[in-house]
Amino acid sequence: MPSKTLPFKSQIDYDNYLKRLPTGDHYSISPEGERFRLPSKEDYEREFLRLQNLVEKNRAEGKEIVVVLGIGFVGAVMAGVVADSTDKDGIPRKFVIGVQRPSTRSFWKIPYLQQGIAPVKSEDAQVPEMLRRCVLEKQTLTASFTYDALTLADVVVVDVQCDYVKEDLAQVASGYVQMADLERALEIIGELVSPEALVLIETTVPPGTTEQIAYPLMKKAFKQRGITSEPFIAHSYERVMPGANYVASIRNFWRVCSGINEESKRRIVKFLTEIIDTENFPLTVLDRPMESETAKIVENSYRAVILGFLNEWSLFAERNGIDLIKVIEAIKVRPTHSNIIFPGPGIGGYCLPKDGGLGVWAYKHIMGFEDDLFKITPMAIDINDRRALHVPELARDALRNMGRYIAASTVTILGASYKEEVGDTRYSGSELIIRRLAEMGANVCVCDPYVDHWWEFEAQDSYPAPGQSRARFFRGQETLKSLRIEKDVKTAVADADVVIFAVRHKQFLDLQPQELVEAAGGPIAVIDCMGMLNDDKIRSYFELQCEVKGLGRGHIERLKRLYKSRPAIPSPG
Numbered sequence: 375m376p377s378k379t380l381p382f383k384s385q386i387d388y389d390n391y392l393k394r395l396p397t398g399d400h401y402s403i404s405p406e407g408e409r410f411r412l413p414s415k416e417d418y419e420r421e422f423l424r425l426q427n428l429v430e431k432n433r434a435e436g437k438e439i440v441v442v443l444g445i446g447f448v449g450a451v452m453a454g455v456v457a458d459s460t461d462k463d464g465i466p467r468k469f470v471i472g473v474q475r476p477s478t479r480s481f482w483k484i485p486y487l488q489q490g491i492a493p494v495k496s497e498d499a500q501v502p503e504m505l506r507r508c509v510l511e512k513q514t515l516t517a518s519f520t521y522d523a524l525t526l527a528d529v530v531v532v533d534v535q536c537d538y539v540k541e542d543l544a545q546v547a548s549g550y551v552q553m554a555d556l557e558r559a560l561e562i563i564g565e566l567v568s569p570e571a572l573v574l575i576e577t578t579v580p581p582g583t584t585e586q587i588a589y590p591l592m593k594k595a596f597k598q599r600g601i602t603s604e605p606f607i608a609h610s611y612e613r614v615m616p617g618a619n620y621v622a623s624i625r626n627f628w629r630v631c632s633g634i635n636e637e638s639k640r641r642i643v644k645f646l647t648e649i650i651d652t653e654n655f656p657l658t659v660l661d662r663p664m665e666s667e668t669a670k671i672v673e674n675s676y677r678a679v680i681l682g683f684l685n686e687w688s689l690f691a692e693r694n695g696i697d698l699i700k701v702i703e704a705i706k707v708r709p710t711h712s713n714i715i716f717p718g719p720g721i722g723g724y725c726l727p728k729d730g731g732l733g734v735w736a737y738k739h740i741m742g743f744e745d746d747l748f749k750i751t752p753m754a755i756d757i758n759d760r761r762a763l764h765v766p767e768l769a770r771d772a773l774r775n776m777g778r779y780i781a782a783s784t785v786t787i788l789g790a791s792y793k794e795e796v797g798d799t800r801y802s803g804s805e806l807i808i809r810r811l812a813e814m815g816a817n818v819c820v821c822d823p824y825v826d827h828w829w830e831f832e833a834q835d836s837y838p839a840p841g842q843s844r845a846r847f848f849r850g851q852e853t854l855k856s857l858r859i860e861k862d863v864k865t866a867v868a869d870a871d872v873v874i875f876a877v878r879h880k881q882f883l884d885l886q887p888q889e890l891v892e893a894a895g896g897p898i899a900v901i902d903c904m905g906m907l908n909d910d911k912i913r914s915y916f917e918l919q920c921e922v923k924g925l926g927r928g929h930i931e932r933l934k935r936l937y938k939s940r941p942a943i944p945s946p947g
């Protein structure tokens with residue numbers, strides 16, 4: 375049992391951090407607008423004593439202490455899954471401390487979680503319920519801002535982000551990995567953890583990170599502390615899927631893992647077996663962490679490549695009168711090809727636009743190779759990064775066919791998120807559609823039932839980080855800061871000249887042509903980005919004097935010609 379003395383490590387970090395903050399900016403504001411004062415030196419002392427008391431009590435009950443570092447999208451839910459786990463007799467055996475650095479941007483997550491409120495928004499009702507239950511009822515979960523919690527851990531789970539910055543639009547190869555945050559986190563872990571603790575890296579990292587970055591950093595920190603034993607470090611990546619099955623995608627899903635030595639491997643298998651359903655979803659244990667890291671990168675690059683490859687067939691379809699949606703459905707019947715999917719208006723989400731880049735970067739900057747080995751992976755990501763820009767071209771051409779211009783027209787985008795039935799807007803195709811339309815002089819309106827704030831626009835000077843908004847790749851973006859999400863479809867399309875079906879949310883799939891055109895107040899240009907209009911609906915739009923175009927949907931021109939060549943229906947009487 376550690377003695378109740380204060381290591382003060384995080385305080386040193388915190389003092390340096392405070393010095394860098396402008397005066398008076400010592401608050402963190404939650405998305406709901408609640409202000410939380412950042413902790414003072416005295417708070418650190420109090421907080422560490424609080425944790426020590428909790429840990430003492432929970433250890434006496436036979437629980438293992440797990441610190442989850444980074445309580446973002448993945449870490450917050452992982453912390454809940456660990457805290458909710460029980461042994462075969464239904465008794466909780468883990469006490470979890472979710473640790474989050476006290477930055478102005480993220481500190482609010484700590485008081486939220488301490489009150490049993492989920493610090494992440496999810497479409498899965500289990501997320502808030504599980505976190506509330508673990509904090510308030512089972513009392514197996516708390517949150518903290520002090521790294522000193524690491525001194526109390528038996529297991530540390532690293533869920534901090536490792537971002538990839540692209541310097542230019544659709545130029546993944548010239549980008550770079552932001553390793554500094556992760557490296558600093560690993561250094562601090564080495565400075566503070568017990569030599570017996572297992573460190574599990576869940577962050578998606580450039581292959582080689584566990585063995586060639588984490589291990590040397592921890593070994594060096596151990597040496598400075600006079601510890602001669604080998605650290606225990608493992609890698610196992612999350613396959614979390616935002617949406618209604620978020621918790622299940624962590625708890626009831628297959629995992630890949632590995633460790634830097636046999637004991638690390640044994641410990642990671644034991645830990646994962648205790649928290650996830652490995653009976654129905656068996657673990658895959660690989661020889662080296664680098665294999666586990668590479669598996670994650672290849673998994674997501676594979677998906678990105680298939681989508682990038684289909685972009686050219688999508689254009690082929692548009693130019694040759696065929697419907698790629700029907701072609702893909704026909705191919706999917708073949709069991710070996712059943713996971714082929716239609717590429718929407720830009721391939722978003724946090725992972726697919728960046729993960730291949732982590733691999734390309736690692737080859738050069740961790741492994742030290744100079745040649746350009748990677749061709750297909752970066753090319754696919756670049757193609758995906760530009761795909762959304764074809765949508766404003768279709769809108770422009772559809773309006774032109776109606777004798778109107780895109781400049782000064784009103785365009786309504788149905789869907790802001792990167793996929794159906796979720797509110798996650800990270801790297802969504804709709805963002806780029808809007809940025810290009812703004813350049814072209816259109817007025818833009820957005821509807822998404824799942825999104826409250828579209829921070830990529832509202833906070834584009836500072837989100838995802840200062841100087842990293844995709845606004846910098848376009849001109850005329852200032853006014854987009856005032857872009858707000860309209861929840862009601864009919865209000866959103868009132869007075870629209872163009873309606874873009876961008877995301878397959880159910881509300882949009884259910885829209886009938888007659889009601890949409892009536893709500894818009896007359897004929898409109900309709901752009902289908904995700905195969906959301908069947909042929910009957912397309913014909914109805916033509917009957918309502920609308921113009922229709924779609925990504926990969928060349929057959930629409932054929933339907934239009936058939937419609938136009940039909941003899942006019944004689945008027946009654």
Ligand SMILES: NC(=O)c1ccc[n+]([C@@H]2O[C@H](COP(=O)([O-])OP(=O)(O)OC[C@H]3O[C@@H](n4cnc5c(N)ncnc54)[C@H](O)[C@@H]3O)[C@@H](O)[C@H]2O)c1
Pocket residue numbers: 443444445446447448449473474475480533534535536555556558559576577578579612613614615616724725
């Ligand atoms: N979001 C997904 O769908 C998803 C899916 C699979 C894997 N992943 C991977 O999981 C990792 C985490 O992703 P996320 O979506 O949770 O990111 P996130 O940005 O939501 O969360 C990261 C959290 O870590 C905190 N943090 C950063 N540095 C820290 C430090 N030094 N100490 C303590 N806290 C720190 C941040 O403030 C933030 O709250 C990434 O590598 C990502 O690629 C994400």
